[in-house]
Amino acid sequence: MIKYIIPFFLILSVASCDIEDLSNPNGSSIAGFDKDATKSSLQTLVTGIEDLLRQDVGFYYDVVSIVGREYYFFTGSDPRYTGEVLGKGQSQLDNAGFYGTRPFSGRYRTVKTANVLIDGATNSSLITPADLNGYLGYAKTMQAYELHLVANLQFENGIRLDVSDPQNLSDFVSYQESLAGIQSLLDEGASNLGAAGGSFPFSLSGAMTDFSDPSSFLGFNRGISARIALYQGNKSDALSKLSSSFMDMGGDLNVGPARFYSSAGGDFNNNLFRTPDQADAIIVHPSLIADATAGDARLSKVLLRQSGTLTLDGLSGDYDVFVYKSLTDFVPFIRNEELILINAEANIGGNNGAAIAAINVIRNAAGIGDYSGGMDDASLINEVLYQRRYSLLGEAHRWVDMRRLGKLGDLPIDREGDDVWVQFPRPVTEN
């Protein structure tokens, strides 16, 4: 009898004592923003977004610059930068390759966190309507910015626009629909910013100093919108967006909102900066040196290697990329220089005189004198492209520019069998 009674008691004694449902000791939970989030907790999301904007963004800059034949990435640690990304031999881009998946997932992660901010602000009764518009204007602008980077990589594969519910993601839409969706998100953000009052209810990093209130931030929003209007081939729209952007024909070309980098503990170093003369190096594509105009001040963005030519995998070059000079240089989202170049390009065909004036702003800043080439549209387009190539070196434009103007075939091929990819494959996880 005992035999049966004892286990019975033991089972009873265990069944009656429960295990505590421990919360995760390692961090806070997403549910904390469900209801009545305070300004200080929403601030952590804004700061989180500022962090995500720079996470994995190095992959984006690298692959766009490599495919656009602006630079090579020579590293003994990974053969793919000189292999698949350049289409070496028979190799194809891999839909699971980190060079395509990491910039894709990294950008959508910002979008997700911005959605948490949007929901948190919307569901909070502790903030004013103007504050709410400030959060929404910031979040939507940054979402649109991140989505357009994805669209640049995915091109005709298209992107998903509404990803607020992980269980119910919207379908992929075409490239043109993607751009239209991004524009309407920017427009929503712009109208939120217009209703956000004189200041944001949150603080931004030192890389956003000139864009830290709703009105100046709107200038950033409109600048991105002008860039996308150009992608859409809508020059008049681009010009009208520029008029409310932070474009300043007489101003510092380098002004622009940026990602923050710092060596302080817990903060992030600028990983696009590379110490010159290393064996692991970002090497300028030789064509860029060959095509340069003598005396172009923008060649300060490249540096002749003291240790001589670097060769890897059948490729070689003599110059390190030197766009960023230290681990703490900020990386701009968009600069005045680009806005002026957008102005130049958008005026071609409509007002070539204005286009040349804008081109000359750029040329004179570079110390190469006024434009003296052909006045026809085609010549001017080539001139703008040339100026963009040097003005925006290493800022991930060349490939996108050549593609939208149908000139990918003009990019140089270094090794027999190399390919210039039109777009990156849709990541395997999306299928």
Add this chain to the structure above:
Amino acid sequence: MKRLLRQMALSVLIVSVFSVIGFSQYTVTGLVTDQSGEPLIGVSVLVQGTTTGTITEIDGTYTIDVLSDPANLEFNYLGYATSTLEVSSDSNLANLSMTESASRLDEVVITGLATTVKRSNLANAVARVNAQDLVGIASQSTLEGALYGKFKGAEIKANSGAPGGGVAFKLRGVTSINGSSQPLIILDGVYIDNSSIPGGLNLVSAAGAGGSTSNQDNPSNRLADIDPNDIESVEILKGASAAAIYGSRAAGGVVILTTKRGKSGKTRISFGQSVGKTSQLRKLGVRQWTEEKVLGSNFADDIDNFRAGQIHNYEDELYGSGGSLFNTRLSVSGGDDKTKFFIGGSYKNEEGIVSKTGYKKTSVRINLDHKISDLFTATLSSNYISSSADRGFFNNDNSGNTIGISFTSTPSWAQLQPNDAGVYPSNPYAPSNFLETAALITNNESVGRFIGGGSITGKILQTDKSSLKAVFRGGIDFYNLSTSAIFPNSLQFQRDGAGLNGASVQGFTKNLNSNLALFLVHNQYLDNGMSFTTSAGVTQEDFNQNTILGEATDLIGSQTNLDQAGSRNVTQNRRIQQDKGFFAQEEVNYKDMIVATVGFRGDKSSNNGDVKKLFFYPKANVAINLQNFNFWNSASPITQFKVRAAYGESGNFARFGSKFTTLNSTIVDGRAGVFTPSLLGNITVGPERQKELEVGIDLEINRRFSFDATYYIKSVEDLLLEARVPTSSGFSSQVTNAASLQNKGIELGLELGLVSSQDFNWNARIGFWKNTSEVTDLAVPAFTTGGFADFLGNHLIKEGFSPTTLIGVGPNPTIALNEGDTPSLQEFGNAEADFQMSWANNISYNNFDLSFIWHWKKGGSNINLSTLLFDLNNTTHDFDDITLDPEGVLGNGAYRLSLLGSNTEPYIEDSGYIRLREIGLYYTLPSSLIPGGGTFKIGFSGTNLINIFDYNSYDPEVSNFGANGLSNAVEVTPFPSSKRFDFHIKADF
């Protein structure tokens, strides 16, 4: 409840007292000796069919009161054949000379949480490795290293050859894809932590920055702390059929370690000293350059340096350090009839094959057994370990800095030696000068660990035919681990603005596991020869691990304190888990003819999505000893013919934190921020469930030859997958129970007493094992995992395929991940071996003992990315050989590179091998030479002295990713494996 028990005990006691009075009782006495007439102390003497028993005294005598007339006495002693004698009131003097036995039938195997079974009655193929096999042949750095090739059904793989261990076990195939495949480890009843805690080298190596986010720091696993010399036996429960009673932690199998304990009698002192030498297991050689080859390589522009340079063999300079090995152990054991003790200590100081690497360990153990009264006994085990491992800087990186990677990109005319002032020149061919790195960096793991356990056993009632005992057992495993990774800012890749301007990463982990259990065990003998053993109990385990990792960069001068830096960062990671369980088990034994067990375990855990939910794990098994059925007459040579079958279920928890969506934290410009993580929490996550059916036969003839065969089917359901979710959701994965897989395998064993004579003995043991796996169900789309990218080789997880299938890109793709897609992947091999065999021999001739173990692994493949990195840098040792190109034109390096990106085949290689795992030759000095008795041995031993394999790297038995469930077939410039040679002195007196 206590009171209830006491009342019951009292009432039964009264009944039993009366029953004693009702029978006539007589006393049997006797002397037990070995064959040479020496008295044997501590032999257990049992009246068959009853609970009455005793043990022999210091002089070998015993006295026992017997009720039934006549009766059979059963004598058991480890290493001797079990004997029985018939006694009666007329014949009450029973002397016995016991014969030594190599047979394993007499071993006692731990099968329940509180019960044991004689191997001859065991229904499972439980592997057991005893002390002699473990460390008796050769010196071993770590316990897990001592297990290689010594039991069937395992695949053991080192993460690298770095000193201080780091291995991954797989018992009977892959049991988890995303969860851990590592077994539960229990040392004297204490749940041992076997974590691999990264030291934060990733900050400098950036290994996780590219395609892979896996931990590639290559930490050691904490099982390495246990001193193999302390171990009396290792039992390995290889699957759920044997391990079900351990419930939701047992899916990877269970390794039960039992340490040495004192025996009553003379105090014994045992001393051992070994000194040895270690060297690189296999040298690859370096590319032999000529002017023509240089001009045809990446280094063409560097021809002047080649012409001017002195040629080095950097493989020898880097890996030729040939470390010395030094091991000392001393133990004292003994006791009287009440108290027994074992005190053991060991000291180890072993250098690695790379300069400034090595492993030091001091371990002290005290084990006590005390008989408090006739009713209560207590045991105590305690162990303090202090160890320190310097492990170098190896494996994958994305910075080109690790010693291994920088070595691949450096041609042999580079000049890397330091100048007279000790300053190393920059390596112009790589971001780091590996000689400088090896000399100046620190990558140390230091552990202070206390493992203590104890039990109190009380006899609650005892009658002639039944007994009830209660066992209360508890234990703790506590350690502090300090990791220190220091990269001074004088290094090539940290100086003059490069890298981080020096980095110091200091990690501190505090781990406390505690477990408590209460068991009741009831034995009942019936007159018809049936006996019942009922056990039931409750258990509770708590796990608490807290790791703080401080990172300092931009170091001030040569300072390494975390505050002596321009930039500091700290991360903390905690793991807290509580499990509770209970079990009940009933074992029925009918005259050792049929032995059957049924039982179950119920578990709940804070790690499950639903903490209140109970998960039940049943088990049932039966063993039938045909030799006891009198089918054969007693003169038959068949000493055992057992058929057995066992079934059981067990579980495996999701990785800690799988149920949470935890926001990550960060800092931007001094402000704290949070953002969504890559892992989407799953509140419904539950454990994996393993179901294993095992059948087998055990045959033994004349107690000299035995054969065993086991077939098992082990299926795992609700397999945890870190299922990829569309990354456009902002997340990249979610842990879900979404797949099933099945392992089938066979294990065969043969033990042969080939020669048995006075002065010549030869015992041989042959094992054969084979396992095949298949993914039988997959609720998410097929995917590839475990490697870096498909074109660099990856594991394929797809229904109908083995989870260890290795795929890549190739000219004849046959595999598409999604139905209907154009096939894009080609199968190039399987990480799992076709089969494995081991052949162990013990040969003694007069005073010489020779033992050796051969281990053959047939087939299996590895992804060899070391060769790829050498190839890309044109430095591969076989770059110029022409053995691969079917056209016979291209050198091997150029041929492999020509296929890179389009055909992965050259980098997926056969990882089979034949190895002389261990060999030992000892000479025992004649006892006449030893004053005062005792034994004195001298000898030599070697580990991995002979290695035969085609694999094109240092060792096919390594993996870049540590103890992950699946991904243990990828090599990226590891710390090369080593072999060793030792000289031994052993004295026992």
